[in-house]
Amino acid sequence: MARIHAIDGALPRAVEGPWRLLVTEAGACAGSVDLDGRDGWIPAPVPGTAAQALCDAGRWHDAEPAPLQDKDIWYRAPISGSGRERLRFEGSATNAEIWLDGVLLLATDSMFRPFIVEADLTARSELTLCFRSLAASLAKPQKRGRWRPRLATPGSLRNARTTLLGFMPGWSPVIDHVGPFRPVLREPIGTPTADLRASFDGTTGRLVARFDFPDGEGRAVLRCDGREAALREEAPGLYVGELLLPGVAPWWPHTHGEPRLHAVEAEIGGRRFDLGRVGFRAITTTRPFEEGLSLAINGEPVFCRGAIWTPADLVGLSGDRDTLRPLLDLAREAGVNMLRVPGITLYESDAFHDLCDELGILVWQDLMLANFDYPHDDPAFRDSLAAEIAAFLDRTQTSPSLCVICGGSEVWQQASMLGLPRETWSGGFPAETLPCLVAEVRPDLIVVPNSPSGGDLPFSVSAGVAHYFGVGAYLRPFEDARRAEVGFASECLAFANVPEPESLRRAGLTDPNDPRWPAGVPRDRGADWDFETVRDHYVATLYGADPARLRHNDSERYLALGRAAVAECMEATFAEWRRAQSRTMGGLVLSWRDLAPGAGWGVIAQDGLPKSAWYALKRAFRPVQVMLSDEGLNGLHVHALNETPLPVEAVLRLAFLDAAGKAVVKAERAVTLAPRGAITLTSAEMLGRFFDATCAYRFGPAQHRIAHAILLDSQGDVIADAFHFPAGRDVAPEATGLAAELAEGPEGWSLNLSTARPALGVQIDLEGQGRPAENGFHLMPGLPRRISLIGLAGRPLGTVRALNDDAVVRI
Numbered sequence: 017m018a019r020i021h022a023i024d025g026a027l028p029r030a031v032e033g034p035w036r037l038l039v040t041e042a043g044a045c046a047g048s049v050d051l052d053g054r055d056g057w058i059p060a061p062v063p064g065t066a067a068q069a070l071c072d073a074g075r076w077h078d079a080e081p082a083p084l085q086d087k088d089i090w091y092r093a094p095i096s097g098s099g100r101e102r103l104r105f106e107g108s109a110t111n112a113e114i115w116l117d118g119v120l121l122l123a124t125d126s127m128f129r130p131f132i133v134e135a136d137l138t139a140r141s142e143l144t145l146c147f148r149s150l151a152a153s154l155a156k157p158q159k160r161g162r163w164r165p166r167l168a169t170p171g172s173l174r175n176a177r178t179t180l181l182g183f184m185p186g187w188s189p190v191i192d193h194v195g196p197f198r199p200v201l202r203e204p205i206g207t208p209t210a211d212l213r214a215s216f217d218g219t220t221g222r223l224v225a226r227f228d229f230p231d232g233e234g235r236a237v238l239r240c241d242g243r244e245a246a247l248r249e250e251a252p253g254l255y256v257g258e259l260l261l262p263g264v265a266p267w268w269p270h271t272h273g274e275p276r277l278h279a280v281e282a283e284i285g286g287r288r289f290d291l292g293r294v295g296f297r298a299i300t301t302t303r304p305f306e307e308g309l310s311l312a313i314n315g316e317p318v319f320c321r322g323a324i325w326t327p328a329d330l331v332g333l334s335g336d337r338d339t340l341r342p343l344l345d346l347a348r349e350a351g352v353n354m355l356r357v358p359g360i361t362l363y364e365s366d367a368f369h370d371l372c373d374e375l376g377i378l379v380w381q382d383l384m385l386a387n388f389d390y391p392h393d394d395p396a397f398r399d400s401l402a403a404e405i406a407a408f409l410d411r412t413q414t415s416p417s418l419c420v421i422c423g424g425s426e427v428w429q430q431a432s433m434l435g436l437p438r439e440t441w442s443g444g445f446p447a448e449t450l451p452c453l454v455a456e457v458r459p460d461l462i463v464v465p466n467s468p469s470g471g472d473l474p475f476s477v478s479a480g481v482a483h484y485f486g487v488g489a490y491l492r493p494f495e496d497a498r499r500a501e502v503g504f505a506s507e508c509l510a511f512a513n514v515p516e517p518e519s520l521r522r523a524g525l526t527d528p529n530d531p532r533w534p535a536g537v538p539r540d541r542g543a544d545w546d547f548e549t550v551r552d553h554y555v556a557t558l559y560g561a562d563p564a565r566l567r568h569n570d571s572e573r574y575l576a577l578g579r580a581a582v583a584e585c586m587e588a589t590f591a592e593w594r595r596a597q598s599r600t601m602g603g604l605v606l607s608w609r610d611l612a613p614g615a616g617w618g619v620i621a622q623d624g625l626p627k628s629a630w631y632a633l634k635r636a637f638r639p640v641q642v643m644l645s646d647e648g649l650n651g652l653h654v655h656a657l658n659e660t661p662l663p664v665e666a667v668l669r670l671a672f673l674d675a676a677g678k679a680v681v682k683a684e685r686a687v688t689l690a691p692r693g694a695i696t697l698t699s700a701e702m703l704g705r706f707f708d709a710t711c712a713y714r715f716g717p718a719q720h721r722i723a724h725a726i727l728l729d730s731q732g733d734v735i736a737d738a739f740h741f742p743a744g745r746d747v748a749p750e751a752t753g754l755a756a757e758l759a760e761g762p763e764g765w766s767l768n769l770s771t772a773r774p775a776l777g778v779q780i781d782l783e784g785q786g787r788p789a790e791n792g793f794h795l796m797p798g799l800p801r802r803i804s805l806i807g808l809a810g811r812p813l814g815t816v817r818a819l820n821d822d823a824v825v826r827i
Contacts, residue, residue, distance in 0.1 A: 018212035018413040019366065022290040031103070031143060031200045033093040035062045037069045040088045042149035048115040051090060051144070060091055061332070065109070065195040066147070068332035078331055084192035085182075086151040091196060092144040097137050100205050105131045107198025107362075108145070109333075110178040111153055115144040126177035127197075128363055128384055128404045134205065147194045150178065161389030162440065165430050166541040167360070174388035177400060180360040181330070181611075186539045187360070188611045189330065197333040198365065206230055212280065212414055214294045215460060218315060221261035221296035227282060227289070229253055234285040240294070241278045255284060266314050267295025267416040269353040270376030271639045272692065273661050277373060280414070295373060295416030299462060302601075306470055308503015309481050310601040311378075311419065311462065316692055319594055319659070320378060320602035321637050322352035323619060324507060326609050327361060335365020342624055343609060344371045350630055351637030354378040356467075356506060356604050359386035359425035363408050372417035379417045380506070380604070381408070382467065383450070385424030389431065392445040401445070402453060409457040421454050422464040422481075422506075423447070428474040429466075429483070441474075467506045483507040484603075487589050489540075491553050494585070497592040504602040505593075509586060511554075512537045512547040513629045514578045515614070515621040516791075517781045522623050523613035528571050536614015548615060554581040559747050577747070578615075580777040580819055583632035583792045584745070590636035591643040591738065595655050596694040605633065631791045635736075640664055640689065642727040644740045652699040652709035652740060654725050658689035666735060667728045670702045672709065672720035675746070677774045677797035680720045681707055699723075711742040718743055722774060724796055734801075739794055747776055749822040754778070754795070756816040756825045765808050767827065769816065770800040777819035782812050 021027070037060035038051065045051055060069035066089045070076035076084075095116075105114065109127035113120060121133045135141075154172040164171045168183040182191045208229040215222045225238050225247065236247035236255045241264055247257035265276040277293035302310040302317055311318050328339045347355060355372070357364055359382035372379050383405065391397045405421075412418050423446025431441035446465040454463050470480010477484050477500045484505040486492035502508075520526045525533060539546035552563035555577045566574035586605070593600035610618035619629040639659040647653050658664045666689065671682035683702045687695060699709035711718045723740040753772025758765060767780065767788065775795040780788040786808040795801060795818070805812050816825040 017209045017410045018291060019411055020208065020210055020289055021292045023208070024288055025290075028199075028201050028203065031062070031093055031095055031202055033062065035060045035091055035093040037066060037195075038090040038092075039066070039070075039084075040090065042086060042088050042152045044088065045090070045146075047118065047120065048090075048092070048142075048144035048146070049118045051092070060195075062091065062093070062196050063107070063199050063335070064332050065193055065197050067191060067193070069195070071331060078189065078191060081189060081191045083151075084194050086149055088149055089147040089194045090144065091147075092142055095137060095141045095143045095202070096139075097141075098139050100134060100136050102203050102205060102207065103133050103135050103143070104201040104203065105196065105198075106201065108196050109147070109193045110150050110176065111148040113146040113148065115146065117141055126400055126404060127179065127193075128177050129400070129407050130198075143200075145196060150176065150194075159391065161391075163389050163431055163434050163436065165387035167387045167426075167430075171388075174390055175397065177384070177404065179362045179384070180386055181327070181362070184360065186541055191330060193333060198335065208232070208289065210282070210289065210291060212291055212294070214296055214414055214416070216264075216266055216296035216298045216314070218298065219262065221264035221266075221278075223259040223261070223280065223294070225255075225257055225259070225282065227255040227284060229255060229284055232284040232287070236284040237282065239281045239283070247282065247284070261296070264296050267297040267373075268376060268661075269313060269318060269378050270348055271351060271353040271637075272313065272316060272318060272659050275374065275376030275416075277416075292370075292414060293373065294414040297416050299419050299460060301462060305464075306479050308470070308479060308599060308601060309462075309464065309506075310504065317601070318353070319600075320354040320504070321590065321604070321633075322347065322354040322356070322377070323605040323608040323633075325355045325357050325361070325364070326607050326611055326618065328609070330611050333362070335367055337367045337371065340365070340368055340371055343620065344368075344375055344377065346620060346626060346630070347377055347608070348375045350626075350634040351639065352377060352633070353637075354380060354419075354602065354604060355608065356380035356382065358382050359384050359422075359467075366411060369412050369415045369417065373415055377417055378419045379415070380420040380422060381418060382422045383424050383446070385427055385446075387426050387430045390427070390445075398445070402449075405450070405453050406457065409454065413457060418458070418461065420462045420464055421450070421458075423450050423466045425467050426483070427466055428469050432474050464506075470503075477502050477505075479503060481506040485510055487585055489547070489550055491550065493557075494588045494592070497589045498598070502593070502600045502603075504600065506602070506604055507606045508603050509589060510538075510547060510606040510617050511551045511582045511585065511629070512615040513582050513617065513619060513627045514551075514575050515610075515627050516579075516625055516787075518783065519613075519621040519623050519625045519627075520575075521783075525614055528567055528575060533614065536610070536612055536616055538617050547617065551578050551582060551615075554585055558584055558745055560744070576777070576779060576819060579628035579779070580792060583628045583777075586629055586632040587636045590633070592645065594636075594641065594643060594657065595645060596657065596696060605629070625787055626791075628792045631793075634790070635793070638736050640727070640735050642668070642725050642736045642738050644723060644725050644738045646710050646740060646742070647698075648710055648712050650698065652723055654697045654699070654702060655694065656687060656689055656696075656727060657694035659692055661691050663691055664689040664735075665730055668697070668702075669726045669728065670699065671724050672707065673722045673724060673774065673796070674719070675721045675774075677722075677772070709742075710740075721746065722796075726799070734799070745776060747819040749820060751823065752818055752821040754816065754818050754821055754823065754825060756827050758812065758827050759802075760811075763804070765805040765812055767803045767805060767816070768800060769795055769803060771795045771797055771818075773797060775818035775821060778816065779818070780814065780816050782814040784813065785809055786812055
């Protein structure tokens, strides 16, 4: 059923409380009547978790999280009013009992489903929730799976419908999630329900509505986009109708157009029903899944890029707009047009999906299934999973940003990597049952059986959807991104990403030799390496440095080169994948935000500040982009693309610079980039003559050290630029003449930068407040840059430096 946001302007009503919380030993109290007179009750936010309430009371801390799953956690609240009502529990983690006035109404065993009970309230009713010990439940004898993954323990989690967060050492902090983390609502008996289906054929939007409103009578209409259609009463209290919207403005991911949303309202018998907003869009695939997932929105192929989403609030699991908005704003700013909610976390809140609709960010949703051999042959498990899926699809029924439903994460990969035969893991629920369940509610969605999947083995990177870590964990050269022929990377490019200096200062982790440092570095369980050694490999490869020696003797430079190496890996890989000639149609980086302080997988630090990887992705994801590719004896190729719906008139410049930044040879031409079009020009086409642009012919010493392509708009402002280093990146310190000048204008503070010689990896470090709009970029002579400074409360302080310059410029 679609969400009804308000009836006659009245929003859904929460159980007012106040809520209180009590922790007891597992099994210490059989029922809510046993709690009377007990001490130790504390205030508790609902929605929220026990960890959040205990943290607020000073009895728990995320730096040293005490276990909670081995306890029983009790919540209680008065509930005013009298008569019969429905109580709706939107999300309860995990084995929950619902008591009213000492009477057990319902016992639940899934944190992924809403549960509804009908209750007879009195003037002095009390609602009590008991979250029974999950540890005790998991310890009971259970049938073992055919394989046991290393990702999470214990193995009995395969039977529990709960998040794997907190059970994955090396991936997330060990924080136990217990409590009513989603709203507890009350509503009258007979509250109307609605079913609302939106579709788009390329020119006309179509809304099909069904309302179950037993008390309705009189005129009934459906309204959207300034138009309306009558609803007919098909049966007593059942109203149905269709509204056609020719020429309606469609919804696009923000990289390709405007994410247009349209308010929907129904009026039945004088009562108004706010159904939120809907976007009209069509999602199709452009090739067989076995050749690599490829999505088209409204008929236009879309290169999907973004990251694996991680919860914005790991302690309280908050899903409110204020918590989510900063992280999703950063996603849009970086050019992200897809986020994947992975099967190791939890289904996100309504606010998350509403914001993705507004911001134009596609959502790939995994089922909460990961790595384990789940008991799909158990009818109770299968029915609970089906109800979970139906509930999720109901509440996201009108969300245009939702595009992919996936049967889980690395289930097929885990089994196949252990050598089990195909019939052991393929097919089954995700391939046979899931598509039917999705088609019943959201036939517009793309269904993927598992991530990864699609090839002769699930982890074959050239088919279906891949988890590609060739560049990254497997230490492959940049050329592997092309050689692997990735179709769609639903995970990729995992590194231990070093936070910016300010984030490290806030966390008290400025020294990588600090004994606490390794706690923030991710690793695969059982591996004799971690993702910091991965980053160090690329530091050595790109800069010829000795990471171990640098770490000990000059930790500041060690961290600076680490930030820069990750940025280069990100930009180089996506430049390869976004070429018009590439078969890759998507890449989602692991992951969006760190769950703990330190050098985690996130491109955003735990404190919310972007890392060098985020700035690199912001450059790599530009909708209007220029890229360079080394084609060996065929020279250097310049690729320019325009994903927007409007043509772009620009000037394309290509220059080959010596070590001092002087142009050895250069060329420019006016170009027109058609809407959602691309062009490729060779260096010979640009120059009009032979020049050994890739230093492939070796007729003599290389004449240049840097190739620089730049795309300028009609005002001469930079749209995008790209670099190629045929002899490698020389970051030996020398005087570059880097200069920085602060300026204050109507839009706030900015930094004007210039240089006399090429300045590589320019790092702006703001102390205490704010962040630069760009960071970690290369700055060329004669091309000054103005960098906006964001989030400042006063005059900024900090430093500017380049990787290839010892000098530090104070601002």
